[in-house]
Amino acid sequence: MVNTLTVQWVKPVATLAVAGFLAACTLPGVGPSKSQIFKGSVQQEGDAFVVSVNDRVTRATAVVPALGFSSNFQNAAQLTSDTVRPGDILGLTVWENVDDGLLSGETGAATILEEVQVDSDGFIFVPYAGRVRATGNTPNQLRLLITERLQEQTPDPQVEVRRVAGDGATVSLTGAVGGQGVYPIERPTRTLSTMLAQAGGVSIEPEIARVSVIRGNQKGQVWYQDLFRNPELDIALRGGDRILVEEDTRSFTAIGAVSGQSRVPFESQDLSALEAIAQVGGLLPLSSDPTGVFVFRNEPAEIAGQVLGRSDLQGAQRMVYVLNLKDPNGIFVARDFVIRDDDTLYVTEAPYAQWTKTISLISGGLTPFANVATLTGS
Template identity: 30%
Template sequence: MSASDIIRPLARRRLLRAGATTAVLATAACNDFIPSSGPRIAGIMKPATVQAGDPGPASDPAMNYAVVTLDSGVVARAEGDTPLNLFSAGMRSRAAAESRFGIGDILSITVFETQSGGLFIPADSGARPGNFVTLPQQQVGRAGLVTIPFAGEIRAAGRTAGELEKAIAGRLRQRALEPQVIVTLVERRSAVISVIGDVSQSLRFSLDPGGERLLGAIARAGGTRFAPHETLVTLQRGGVSESAILADVVEDPQLNVQLAADDTIIVARQQRYFLALGAVGQTASITQLNRRFPFEDRRLSLGDAIARAGGLQDDRANPSAVFLFRFERRAALARLGIATAAFAGEEVPTVYRADLLNPTSMFLVQRFPMRHNDLIFVSNAPSTDLLKFMQIILPFAQTGALSATMAQ
């Protein structure tokens, strides 16, 4: 063996060691050597004067949460849950408002007597036709009273036309000849309904004696500016506010509630969104990807949401690790038979898991309903970590092999 044959392997090993050392120094010590869009975590956390908050390690997070794997029972119960935004049973069961006079209403009152010579009709009435007299129109005062000649002040607010007619006739019975009274509503200025917000024209109108329903009031205001599935209708009554999505009101006649005096209807656009993170969507795109997606429909299933997010990435996704993160109502989890005693509050952090390697799950995700602000996360397949590691190591191995070849 010649001296050159001994020197070449030594030189090759030295070059490999030098290349490996340079790579380690470049990646571990020289932050300026590797491109970056900003400081690394150590560069932000270490110089801080004060650090607060601790989510806990990944193996033992600070926030407790429940994990539920989708099956037919879970999906059936989820489909049966009522939406969060619905009018209460008390508001839905209200009957049409009875027509009663209120403060500000303008009334016309006519008094009839059986013959001339009574209180309002003189014995010598001349050419005057009829046996009645119509009093000047008057407005129900702030105290809720109207004034009748020879009868004084009588309460009108809160009474129906028939009740007020009987009250006036009773006061006049001792002085008039068998008086009969007819009360007519000339102009209603009480029992006002207000419709404001994202409607064609804000409106304030008086409640009709026959009653009015929610959709009718919105129609009076010219309809809404946005699609029903992204329009939230809030009804304020007696210091209480309740809301429903307009699309639900259109579909369910029971939600088209009867209005009451002094109701206020607020129409506002409320787009519902979900988030999709992880191995979803296109692997590469010439435009910036948006991970926040609008519902664009009244109902959206988990399958719809995954498809709208671009589906699972074929080269990255783990189909058995599709997760949906949501704050679930405690009562909903209790119906699933899940113990909730360990959780505080009415909303429980919950993770729903779908195993899309199982064909059954393909049907289940088509029925599982999405909610506003749900977050979908699809984990990477285990092989992706190996591929990433190989992508880091391979350039250095190639550099070492090239150096060894050149040294020969």
């Protein structure tokens, strides 16, 4: 009887002994546990501040890239098609009140000069009128200047000045646009949005398209969609502007108990922690710990000071933000917490997953020394 009871209790006792042994050992895992992260906090003489995220923290850390144009860009008036600039091509017609005029000769009273290009110094050459400054004048002002010059040579000349092409004021478009190239600033394309439309629009997702305008030694950058949300950002263009459209280069790293571990590009201008989790396929039902969602970040001292309520911090601080999706307000907090460039999103394993690994090693696989059958002698 005693032997029978002994045999009956051998296996359970051995199983519990092995379970205890495995619990004391380090089981395979995707990274540090939640308790290990907390042990590495400054409060525990570690080197990182571990902060539970709440509404106050989300407001203090809600920093997004500051894009926009300076006042020099925004205050520049639109170019008018009437202003002549270097490189423009003009058409001139001159009528003379004499049968044998200076310009008309045997061809009649009207002389047509189809293409007269404004040189780099801003002048054009008109026979018998000489070099006439065209830059900065409207076609009508230029007409009066030419008329005044010709009156010294022929009686009562009548002059017409037309703008044939505006390739003197051009911009270059490169990057992710429908058609890269050099485009003239004309009546329909005086602003940034209309010029982009002329080039075929952007060839990437509008949500992640950044538009840069380089004017001399100045540069401004905006989100493509903001050109339509905020009309004041749709600046007037100037000759020589260089326009570059490129995809947003920001990304975050997702590791731990998530569906996909990788470096993940942003899919929108503002990315929340909840959206970041969704981008990598969400949490794993059987292994992710919804109370242990961490965001690792090097935080500027001014923001870290607001979060921690301190004013003595110097330089970037290692911050670990903790999100608990099981809190009554947890989903809202995760939805409001902003993910930033180079953040690391780490999800710890649930205690159940660790226990499952322990049971799996005991019942199905080999322990570091022997399986359960060997230990119990069966």
